[in-house]
Amino acid sequence: xxxxxxxxxxxxxxxxxxxxxxxxxxxxxxxxxxxxxxxxxxxxxxxxxxxxxxxxxxxxxxxxxxxxxxxxxxxxxxxxxxxxxxxxxxxxxxxxxxxxxxxxxxxxxxxxxxxxxxxxxxxxxxxxxxxxxxxxxxxxxxxxxxxxxxxxxxxxxxxxxxxxxxxxxxxxxxxxxxxxxxxxxxxxxxxxxxxxxxxxxxxxxxxxxxxxxx
Amino acid sequence: xxxxxxxxxxxxxxxxxxxxxxxxxxxxxxxxxxxxxxxxxxxxxxxxxxxxxxxxxxxxxxxxxxxxxxxxxxxxxxxxxxxxxxxxxxxxxxxxxxxxxxxxxxxxxxxxxxxxxxxxxxxxxxxxxxxxxxxxxxxxxxxxxxxxxxxxxxxxxxxxxxxxxxxxxxxxxxxxxxxxxxxxxxxxxxxxxxxxxxxxxxxxxxxxxxxxxx
Numbered sequence: 001x002x003x004x005x006x007x008x009x010x011x012x013x014x015x016x017x018x019x020x021x022x023x024x025x026x027x028x029x030x031x032x033x034x035x036x037x038x039x040x041x042x043x044x045x046x047x048x049x050x051x052x053x054x055x056x057x058x059x060x061x062x063x064x065x066x067x068x069x070x071x072x073x074x075x076x077x078x079x080x081x082x083x084x085x086x087x088x089x090x091x092x093x094x095x096x097x098x099x100x101x102x103x104x105x106x107x108x109x110x111x112x113x114x115x116x117x118x119x120x121x122x123x124x125x126x127x128x129x130x131x132x133x134x135x136x137x138x139x140x141x142x143x144x145x146x147x148x149x150x151x152x153x154x155x156x157x158x159x160x161x162x163x164x165x166x167x168x169x170x171x172x173x174x175x176x177x178x179x180x181x182x183x184x185x186x187x188x189x190x191x192x193x194x195x196x197x198x199x200x201x202x203x204x205x206x207x208x209x210x211x212x213x214x
Numbered sequence: 215x216x217x218x219x220x221x222x223x224x225x226x227x228x229x230x231x232x233x234x235x236x237x238x239x240x241x242x243x244x245x246x247x248x249x250x251x252x253x254x255x256x257x258x259x260x261x262x263x264x265x266x267x268x269x270x271x272x273x274x275x276x277x278x279x280x281x282x283x284x285x286x287x288x289x290x291x292x293x294x295x296x297x298x299x300x301x302x303x304x305x306x307x308x309x310x311x312x313x314x315x316x317x318x319x320x321x322x323x324x325x326x327x328x329x330x331x332x333x334x335x336x337x338x339x340x341x342x343x344x345x346x347x348x349x350x351x352x353x354x355x356x357x358x359x360x361x362x363x364x365x366x367x368x369x370x371x372x373x374x375x376x377x378x379x380x381x382x383x384x385x386x387x388x389x390x391x392x393x394x395x396x397x398x399x400x401x402x403x404x405x406x407x408x409x410x411x412x413x414x415x416x417x418x419x420x421x422x423x424x425x426x427x428x
C-alpha cells in the first residue's frame with residue numbers, strides 16, 4: 001500500500017444545515033485557507049448527481065492546496081468525482097469492500113463510537129479512525145453516547161492507525177482533546193457555523209500544532 | 215461495446231413497502247420462477263452496508279436463472295455486489311459517469327418522464343429507457359404526471375434504444391401498453407403486492423410474449 005501522506009490535524013466535516021446560509025464552497029475555501037488539513041464532504045439529502053457535482057466543485061477548492069477531500073459514505077460519488085478517499089460509518093459499506101473498489105492509493109476512514117468498534121477495526125484496511133462522539137453533539141443526530149476523554153483515550157489505545165477525534169470539539173476544548181494523543185480534531189460546527197470560518201481554522205490549527213509538540 | 219443480451223419483457227422493480235410483509239428474496243424468487251426477465255433492486259432507505267448485502271443475496275436468486283439484476287441509483291452498491299448494471303433517474307449519477315465507472319459490459323438504464331427527457335437521452339451511453347409513468351401510480355411518490363399511452367408512444371419514437379414502460383402497469387392494461395411497441399413492462403405492485411407473485415409474473419410474461427408476436 002502506498003497511500004499519499006495526509007494530516008488529520010484540523011479535519012473539516014461539512015454539514016450544509018450548519019452553514020448559516022452561506023455557500024458550502026465559500027466556507028470550505030475559508031477553512032482550507034485558514035489551515036484545515038482535510039475535508040470530508042458529508043451530504044445526507046443530496047441526490048447523487050448533485051452530490052457528484054458538489055464533490056467536483058469542492059475538489060476545485062481543496063486540491064490546489066493539497067488538502068485531501070474524502071466523501072462520506074458514497075464510494076460511487078468518490079469514484080465519479082475523483083476524490084481522495086471515503087469515510088464510512090458502521091452502517092456504510094464495509095471497509096474491505098471500499099478498499100477493493102478504491103484501491104491502495106485511496107484514503108479510507110472509519111467511524112468508531114466505542115471500544116468494541118475500535119477493537120473490531122483492528123486489521124481492517126483503513127487509514128485512520130474517526131473516534132467519538134467525544135462530547136455531546138447536536139450536529140449528528142444518530143451519534144451515540146458521548147465517550148468523553150477517557151473513552152477517546154481507550155479507543156486510541158486500541159487503534160493500529162491514527163485517530164481523529166470528533167464530537168462537539170471547538171477552540172475551547174481542543175487542547176484537552178489533543179492531550180489524549182490523537183492525531184487531530186474533526187469539526188463540523190466549530191468551522192461551518194463560525195462567524196469567521198477562516199479564523200476558526202487558524203485557531204484550531206494553532207492549538208493542534210501546539211498540542212502535537214508535547 | 216459488448217453488452218450481454220437482456221430482455222426487458224417483464225421487468226420487476228422491487229419496493230419493500232409493497233411486499234405486504236413478505237421477504238424480498240422470496241418474492242424475487244417467485245417472480246423469476248414465474249418468468250420475470252429482469253430485476254431492479256430499488257432501496258431508498260437502506261444503509262449502504264445493508265443495501266450491498268441485500269444485492270448480494272438477490273444475485274443469489276437471479277443469477278442462477280440468468281436474469282440480470284440492476285441496482286437503482288447506486289453504482290457503488292452495484293460494484294461491490296457485482297450486479298449486472300445500474301438504473302438511474304434524472305437526479306442520479308449522469309449516465310456518462312455511470313458508464314465510465316461500470317464499463318462497457320454493464321447494463322445501464324435511464325428513466326425518462328416525458329419527450330424532453332427522451333430527446334435528451336439520445337446519444338447517452340444507456341442500453342434502455344424506462345419511460346413513464348404511463349398511468350397514475352402511488353408506488354413512486356416523486357413520479358411525474360402520467361404520460362398515457364400517447365405519451366409513451368412519443369417517448370418510444372424518440373428513443374434510440376429499447377424502451378420499457380413503467381407506471382401502474384398490471385395484467386389488465388399490459389396488452390395495450392405492449393401495443394405501443396415497447397420492449398416490455400416494468401412493474402412494482404403488480405408483482406410485489408400480488409397474492410401470488412409467481413402467477414402474476416407468469417400472466418404478465420404471457421401477455422408480453424403475445425404482444426411481441428404482433
